Amino acid sequence: MNITVIGTGYVGLVSGVCFSELGNNVICVDNNLEKVTTLSEGNVPIYEPGLKEIMNSNMKAGRLSFTSNIQEAISRSDIIIIAVGTPSLPNGEANLSYIELVAREIGSYMDSYKIIMTKSTVPVGTNDRIEEWIGSLTTHPFDMASVPEFLREGTAVQDTLYPDRIVIGTRSERAIAILRELHGPLTDQIIVTDIRSAEMIKYASNAFLATKISFINEISNICEKVGADVSRVAEGMGYDKRIGASFLKAGIGYGGSCFPKDTQALIQIAGNVDYDFKLLKSVVEVNKDQRFNIIRKLDEALGELEGKHIAVWGLAFKPDTDDVRDAPAIEIIQRLLDLGAKVQAYDPIATNNFRKEVDSPSITWENSAMEAAKGADALCVLTEWKEFMEINLSELAEYMNQPVLIDGRNIYAENQIADTSFQYYSVGRPGLTNIDGRKTAVL
Ligand code: UDX
Numbered sequence: 001m002n003i004t005v006i007g008t009g010y011v012g013l014v015s016g017v018c019f020s021e022l023g024n025n026v027i028c029v030d031n032n033l034e035k036v037t038t039l040s041e042g043n044v045p046i047y048e049p050g051l052k053e054i055m056n057s058n059m060k061a062g063r064l065s066f067t068s069n070i071q072e073a074i075s076r077s078d079i080i081i082i083a084v085g086t087p088s089l090p091n092g093e094a095n096l097s098y099i100e101l102v103a104r105e106i107g108s109y110m111d112s113y114k115i116i117m118t119k120s121t122v123p124v125g126t127n128d129r130i131e132e133w134i135g136s137l138t139t140h141p142f143d144m145a146s147v148p149e150f151l152r153e154g155t156a157v158q159d160t161l162y163p164d165r166i167v168i169g170t171r172s173e174r175a176i177a178i179l180r181e182l183h184g185p186l187t188d189q190i191i192v193t194d195i196r197s198a199e200m201i202k203y204a205s206n207a208f209l210a211t212k213i214s215f216i217n218e219i220s221n222i223c224e225k226v227g228a229d230v231s232r233v234a235e236g237m238g239y240d241k242r243i244g245a246s247f248l249k250a251g252i253g254y255g256g257s258c259f260p261k262d263t264q265a266l267i268q269i270a271g272n273v274d275y276d277f278k279l280l281k282s283v284v285e286v287n288k289d290q291r292f293n294i295i296r297k298l299d300e301a302l303g304e305l306e307g308k309h310i311a312v313w314g315l316a317f318k319p320d321t322d323d324v325r326d327a328p329a330i331e332i333i334q335r336l337l338d339l340g341a342k343v344q345a346y347d348p349i350a351t352n353n354f355r356k357e358v359d360s361p362s363i364t365w366e367n368s369a370m371e372a373a374k375g376a377d378a379l380c381v382l383t384e385w386k387e388f389m390e391i392n393l394s395e396l397a398e399y400m401n402q403p404v405l406i407d408g409r410n411i412y413a414e415n416q417i418a419d420t421s422f423q424y425y426s427v428g429r430p431g432l433t434n435i436d437g438r439k440t441a442v443l
């Protein structure tokens with residue numbers, strides 16, 4: 001099939017590359033010329049394992065190209081995928097201005113029947129508006145379809161090529177047949193529904209996953225007070241198939257380009273129809289506060305933070321990505337600076353992106369985990385990068401001014417900590433939290 005993808009962010013680029021991998025001819029369009037040049041030279045502007053290799057092989061095979069010429073791309077394609085960003089407005093609502101712009105461009109360049117497939121996450125009812133925007137500018141027939149994307153950064157290629165399910169929301173039998181054929185090689189689990197339900201499935205899925213995370217984070221806070229171990233609790237819950245084991249990792253809360261934005265947007269969507277989504281509001285509130293447990297634990301271990309040297313490992317919102325959008329590290333580091341601490345920060349790949357969000361003469365940007373820890377009064381692990389798990393902890397303790405370790409992602413096991421001099425705090429594992437002595441207490 002001949003496909004145009006508009007928007008080469010995480011979602012658009014990965015979708016375009018993966019559809020070409022299935023043998024389709026794909027043109028990816030972006031209005032950012034620099035990005036188009038980078039991509040045309042075979043380079044990927046984001047960090048996503050495995051993406052560059054399959055992108056290059058499909059470019060070589062002549063199935064995948066990049067352009068800023070939206071008109072030409074549209075006229076050469078039967079399926080147009082909209083994947084431009086939908087960032088949050090200050091009130092939490094999704095900003096649809098890029099979507100509208102693109103819809104109007106599609107409308108003006110239509111020259112034959114096409115399927116317009118929306119992958120951007122848009123509020124319920126938006127695809128109907130897209131249909132109106134396009135329809136007001138063309139007499140050519142077209143069908144709208146909402147096909148939400150569920151890929152995760154860091155495993156985006158895998159998630160796209162082997163999805164749990166594909167949701168197709170459309171009212172056209174013709175579009176259903178074509179989109180079933182397009183997605184058939186990916187999975188048998190294809191759910192066909194109406195457009196509004198498809199739009200809601202995306203928000204409801206992300207909101208539910210965010211709820212699981214805030215739920216386990218609250219359980220972890222209670223575990224710390226009652227002497228239970230949240231990792232065991234999550235394991236014990238996860239074997240129940242009705243609950244499931246995933247998204248039950250306690251930590252410093254969720255970040256990223258989707259959960260914070262989509263939960264806020266769903267609260268707004270509900271509010272716009274006079275529904276007070278109390279549960280989701282609490283999920284967001286719990287998430288906002290969870291990150292500051294790092295500061296509370298630092299307070300407990302060090303007292304006054306003014307003038308203290310605090311090492312921070314991990315700036316990305318999760319490992320295997322250089323994305324720092326809504327990363328908990330942003331507010332944690334800002335709070336540390338407000339309290340007068342000096343920060344020694346390290347991330348394997350996200351430092352450059354992070355410095356665009358927060359920078360200060362009180363932060364030193366280090367080139368390795370060990371350098372960041374050198375002379376520090378405490379070390380905070382904010383992202384569970386694999387290289388942090390492989391560090392020799394006894395050596396690490398020697399490097400630091402005081403061996404205080406605040407593990408915001410529970411990356412170290414009891415036996416790793418037991419033989420070290422670390423005063424160790426983790427999340428919801430009080431048996432490993434040594435408050436009054438140097439040695440880690442064992443449950
Ligand atoms: C995507 C989805 O679009 C969003 O709705 C979903 O919730 C998360 O994933 P993402 O791929 O991360 O967002 O977006 P972003 O990285 O902002 O990329 C959007 C791309 O569209 C950019 O490359 C931008 O240059 C391009 N763009 C934007 C256009 O080509 N035209 C425009 O008018 C606006």
Ligand code: UDX
Binds near residue numbers: 252
């Ligand atoms: C998410 C959704 O998973 C994906 O389906 C959607 O398309 C986009 O949003 P992503 O934001 O890439 O994907 O990452 P994800 O792996 O879901 O993690 C999101 C955040 O939740 C991260 O900050 C992560 O650290 C946190 N998280 C995740 C937890 O704190 N605990 C968990 O158990 C899982």
